[in-house]
Each structure stands twice: as structure tokens, then as C-alpha cells.
Amino acid sequence: MATGATAFLGSASERLLSLSLPFRFFGAAVVFHLAAWGVLALAAGEVADYRGGGGPVLAAVHLLTLGVFTMTAMGASLQLLPVATLQGFAAPRLIGLIWWLFSLGTVILSAGMFLVWHQAMAGGGVLAGLAILLYLWLLLGNLRRGGALRAVVAHGWLSAASLLGLLALGLGLIANQEHDLFADAQRGAAVHMLLAGYGFMGLLAMGFSYVLVPMFALTQVPPAKAALASLGLAVAGLGLALAGVWSGQDGWAAVGAAAGLIAVAIHLGLMVQVLRQRMRKRLGPAFILIRLSWALLPISLLLGIAWAMDNLPDWGGAVFTLSLFAWLLSLLMAILQRIVPFLASMHAATAIKRRPPTVTALTAQVPLSIHLYCHCAAFVLLCAGIIWPVPLLVGLGALTGAVGAAAFAWFFLAAVKKYRAALEKAAA
């Protein structure tokens, strides 16, 4: 291992994890994606009236938030952050251990939630929590050394702080089922969800967008000052919203969400501005999902404000939660479909000197198109099924989502197969 700081930056081998490591996280996310839709289909009758507590709905939610969102965030940040901060991760065994602990923890926790089995929930929660703490240790080590992209690093710090908070709250909520720790567990669960959606995942997604969108579209990074202003407003708004929800002051929650809306307006303005200057003309289907996620983020905040001010009917909470998940899932699926062939092509290019496979060659378009249509149809059906409410529509939505998830798994496996075939051909 290189010892000098400059040596640490230089060669590909020290900044590039073995492809099997990030792909392990992405592969698990693909499987959990399918499982989340499948479990939701089983719980179709309970979705519209769900007000919290154990059961299949809670299991589906955690298969999505832990299994897809956090798993993807871990795999992407462990590979991309060293490049963004010009630092290096050199702990492949630890990363492998994190994957095992987190995968196992997510499976056990979700099974415990599905079966309303408190001991399994506690065991799975502790395993997943341990994996998250180890991941945070790696992440913070990288962020601590600073880097060239101030806005990305600042978002990373605040996202990590949110992750720590939501982990503590999540474990507290599990313990609360047998020992009354919270005066109002439903408010605790709402804070946990907001910290997860807008805090950990939201801030990480916004921060990474400042480097990933320029990288995908081939354009310049937006000015750090504006990105940091957006971050400041987002964090202030989130803090106010959390305090409001925790203490029952709905007005604070609404004002916090409004501040979040201004932060998002700045963020989206920056994204639109950098896209206008892009070098890549054809952005591809991933950007349909990215643009959809950009529309869903402010919609979720508007729904959040209306819900906090009691201006929505009974379905308000469920539709707000749905919009939050739709925003994050759209963005992460877009990132996954760009990053999987990109990383495979990059690894192939470092190993194969003669004609390495291109990103285009590694991207199967048919399954991605199927996924796109199914993804959009699934959320429309779910939304309609919750508003009316018609469990059959919810079930149809979940099954459509599962078909989309299966198509996405096809895309992922095709990329892995083509990458392996290219390596074998080069070795022959």
C-alpha cells in the first residue's frame, strides 16, 4: 500500500475497488428491489390504511430503504467518493464484511418485520446497524481528509450525521415494541422516516448529484457557493421539520418543508444550469428517471406541507410517503443504470488494451425500457389505489413494479455477463 499522500492519489489500483465489491452491493440492491415489490404485492390490502407497526408493509418499506436505497448508496459512495475527494479507500476486506453484515441484517430485520417477530427485528437491526457504523467509519475517514469538491464533502458529512441519528432512532423504535421508550412512537417513526428520506438519502443524493450529473452529462460542476447555500437551507428546514414533528408543532414542520422547498429550487436550478452546458447531447433513458425524480422531490415537499397543515384527506400521509419513495427510487435506479455499465467498462479498459467493451455495448436497452414503463406505471397505480382506495390497484401496482424490478435484474445480469465475456475473450 502506498504511504505518501501523493502516491495514494496516483494509480488506478489504489483508487479502484475490485469490481466485485461495488457490484456485490448493486447486485444485492437489485434483488432487494424485486423483493420489496413482491412483499408489497402480498400486503396490497393493508397499504391504504397503514398507520405504522409491524407486518408486510413495514417489511416492504425496509427492503426498499435499507435493501435498495442504503445498499446502492454504500456501493456507489465507496467507489465514487475516493475519486470525488481525491483520496483512497484501501479496506477491501472491511467493505466485504460490511456487505455481509448489512445484507444479512436487512434480510433478518425485514423477515422480523414481516412476521412481527421482535427478536428477529432486534437481531437484524443490530447487524445492519453494525454494518452502518463500519460504513460510516470508512466514509468519515474519507470525508475527514477533505478534497476538491467542497459541496459534495459537506453534503456527505451532514448525510452521515443523519444516518447516525436515524440508526439510533430505528434501534430505539425496535426496542420500544417491548419496552416503552417513546411517549408517542408514531411521531418517533415519522422523524425516523424524515431523517432517512430527506436527511441521509436526500442530502447524499443531492451532494452526489453535483458530481454524478456532470459526470454522466459531461458538463461542469455547479458553483460550490450556491450548492452550499442550498445545503444550508435544506439542513435548517430539515431541523425545523424534525423538531416540529417530534414536538407536535405542525406549523414548524410546514415552515421547515417550505425552507426545504427553497433549497430544492436552488438545487434543481443548478442542475438545469449545468445540463444546459453539457457536452453529451443524447442523455439516454436514465435521464428520464432523473428528471422524474427532480419533479417528485418538490412534489413530496408540497404534499408534506399540505399534510402537516391538515389540508389533505386520510390518504395524505400515504401519498406523501409514496412520493418520497418514488423520488428516491427513480433517482437511484437512474444512477444504477448509468454506473453499472460505466464501472464495468472502466474496469475492462484497465484490463483489456485492445478494444475494451464500451458503456453502450454493456447496456441492454430493452430491459431498461421495460423497467422505465413499469416503474412509472407502478407508482401511478399505487397512488390511485391508495386515494380511492382499491387494494386491487395497489396489488397491480406492486406486481407491475416487480415486473420492472425483474427487467432491471435482467439488465444487471446482462452487463455482468458481457463484462465477463469480454475479459475471457481478451484472455484467450
Added chain:
Amino acid sequence: MTVELTAPNWQAEDGHHIDVRDLPPPEPMLQILALLQSIESGEVIVHHHREPIYLYPELAERGWKHEIIEDATGSGGEIRLRLWPD
């Protein structure tokens, strides 16, 4: 092309040189691609402070090949990359 070529670049006997050592990511990649788009043929020598691994898929997509011709990053120096159209 909407990314302006601002990194120092010059023509020499062995090809067109570009120096992206002081730029934050993803600026080196953008500057190199902007240069490739402007010259379209001939050889390019890139001066960088690290191996530009994220550039490789973009090069492959555009039909350019790469080769490291000098790597002094281990002693705090620069890495030089030769690029040429396939």
C-alpha cells in the same frame, strides 16, 4: 461543444499536449474530451497528477485508445498518457 477548452495545451513533435494537473474532477475529463473533439485526429499527450480512470469508458465510446507512457505518481510526479484514435 459547450465546454470551453481552457486547460493549457500545445502542439509538439510527438503530438498535441494538454496539462490538466491542477484541475478538480471532473474538469480534467471534460478538458481532455473537449480537446479530442476539437482535433479529431492525431496523437494527444495528457499530463495528469493521477490515472484518469473515469476517462477510459469515454475514450472507448469515442474510439480512442490509451497507453500510460510515464508514471511518476509514486514519487509525487505526474502521469503521462498517450491517446490515439483507433
